[in-house]
Amino acid sequence: MSSRPWVPKILLLIPFLYLLIHGGIELYHHRHFHVPVVAGPGVQRVARLSEYSPRIKGTIADTPVFILQGKEPGGKALVLANTHANEPEGLLVALIIIENAVVDKGTLFVIPQFNRSAGRNTKPGDGYPLYFEIPTSWGKKKFRLGNREASPLDQWPDPDVYIHYPDRQLLSYIDVRNINRTWPGRPNGPLMEKTTYAAMELLRRETVDIAVDIHGAETMFPVTNCIVAPEKSNKIATLASMTVKAREGFDSHVEPSPQGFRGLSHREIGDYSETLPFLLEAPIPFLDQPTGPKTERFLIDGKDPFLLSLAKKKKLFVPYDESGWPLEKRVGQHCSVILEIFRQFGRRNPEKEIVVKGVPKYAEVVEKGVGSYFHDPAQAPPDRVFLD
């Protein structure tokens, strides 16, 4: 090195500071970006999850709970979205319900961002885009693309092995931040367990009849395009599956919830409360591994030449062609399946009917596009706009 050793140090510090500041600012903005949600005519109250377990008050886990109360009493349902924040269909369905639904009978609890921390996390190793946009009649609505797990900024460190509570099943270390492995939770566990405990308290105290957890899954994963249901939910799931197939022409088969795999919503909600749980999966090609770049366009249209090649070799678990698996189909499927689960539950329990108007079905979402159901926050009364 030269007689002036600080020269190379300064030359190295320049790109270092550029990477740190430029990358850091992007990540900071992503974590603090707020998505406006316009509370529709059906929303009576916006509560916080900490109302059901004060231990999460003041933490990032204290997520908004939108409550849509019907004019008549009936059944109660909880819709959970963004359990995995890299499966954005759930969030979009929840927002369609919040911004458009009117409940005639029964009560709906909607949590659009169940894992708020994961919604502020990202996956740079997989080249995830930080945001995605949905075109609407009033412009583009921008959303954060999150990650499957909560951010280590909110729950750290990870253990070597996650020991599930209360079954003590050994799970992968990363599952301690995967909120769909920490059910039923406990009030004094890690943040994700505290969050699921609060949701369990909501289900038990409000005597919720149905819980729907909205997800997406890889086309190469066998549990995709389906309703995952435990034994107690199986009949309603089967009837809903058959009805959407017959009336609306899309497949969403029923997968049994395994008894030996602990921590999942479709297992633990049913085992630790009176609620009937359902977990919905729609295929998201973006989540598959052998694909091209993980771009925003790919997230939206689901088109990928590598998956197309694999489909021709019959390596996928869903039909796949040049049209991909676009967002409208995925969101539309979830809307229709949720409405059909409510309808089937009401047929078996007339005193606990849940009658919801204003939520589009599959064909309508495919025709009009997801963006046509979002309202312009600039035109809405300020007290009806919630930022999260």
Next chain:
Amino acid sequence: MIMIFYYLISAYLAAMVGWNFLRERKKIEDLAQYLIVLIPLLLRILRIK
């Protein structure tokens, strides 16, 4: 509580790496590696990533 302890460990490691960067006078490769190692530590301490 354990989270705070891990932040303290990170700060200690970052300080050690930074100190080695300042002391190193010969190997440019080592200087570059010290800075690369510093990035995730600083992003975590600053609560950015």
